[in-house]
Amino acid sequence: MVIRPHTPDDGPALWTLHQKTGLSPFHQSEFGNWLKQHITWVAVWQGNLAGFVLIQDTLDHQDVLLLAVDPLYRRQGIARSLLQTLFPLKKPLFVEVEDTNTDAMNLYQTLGFQPIGGRHNYYGPSRHALVMRLQ
Ligand SMILES: CC(C)(COP(=O)(O)OP(=O)(O)OC[C@H]1O[C@@H](n2cnc3c(N)ncnc32)[C@H](O)[C@@H]1OP(=O)(O)O)[C@@H](O)C(=O)NCCC(=O)NCCS
Structure with a gap:
């Protein structure tokens, strides 16, 4: 597996x-x-774009805004x-x-993230977010 910064050519995939x-x-x-404004790393597995993470970088912290792995390639780290x-x-x-x-x-727990709060109805009615923090 190769992990590299995304390029504009990765956009459609x-x-x-x-x-x-x-x-x-x-x-x-x-x-x-979002791809233009934030930092995106992609994972390439056997020539296929298998996953990505999109990070917002601010002065005093970072946020994981998006993280996705293709269902074909999950549970492989x-x-x-x-x-x-x-x-x-x-x-x-x-x-x-x-x-x-x-x-x-x-996943986040295994990496050491700790739950620090919640956001009620963040994703819509009765769909709540857990906020987690690492470090
Ligand atoms: C969540 C997601 C990103 C995990 O991707 P992945 O590459 O399969 O995860 P990894 O293989 O790196 O898993 C690392 C650890 O996370 C946990 N984990 C990941 N998937 C899991 C599952 N389906 N069930 C239980 N634990 C899981 C395990 O502790 C795993 O370690 P292990 O395989 O040694 O037990 C993927 O399932 C996904 O894209 N889901 C849809 C999008 C999403 O929910 N994104 C996160 C939004 S905050």
Whole structure:
């Protein structure tokens, strides 16, 4: 597996992969703007774009805004490797995760993230976010 910064040529494959997750109902143009504005690392597995993480970098912390691994390539350590590209952390790293998303919550816990709060109805009616922090 190769992990590298994304390039503009990755845009269509990233959009296709993002749509497979069923998360964040973006318009494609908005997704493209996020790619331009934030830091994105991609994981390439056997020549295929298998996963990506999109990070917002601010003065005093970072946020995981999007993280996705293609269902074909899950449970092979790709998400963990993508997040570990940020290690050693230079500042605290935060993520919001839907409190029913046990796959992602397990992932963040194994990396040392701690739950620090919640956001009620963050994803819509009766869909709550757990806020997690590392460091
Ligand atoms: C969550 C997601 C990114 C995990 O990607 P992945 O590459 O399969 O995860 P990894 O293989 O790196 O898993 C690392 C650890 O996370 C936990 N984990 C990941 N998927 C899990 C699952 N389906 N069930 C239980 N634990 C899981 C495990 O502790 C795992 O370690 P292990 O395989 O040694 O037991 C992937 O399932 C995904 O894209 N889901 C849809 C999008 C999403 O929910 N993104 C996160 C939004 S905050």
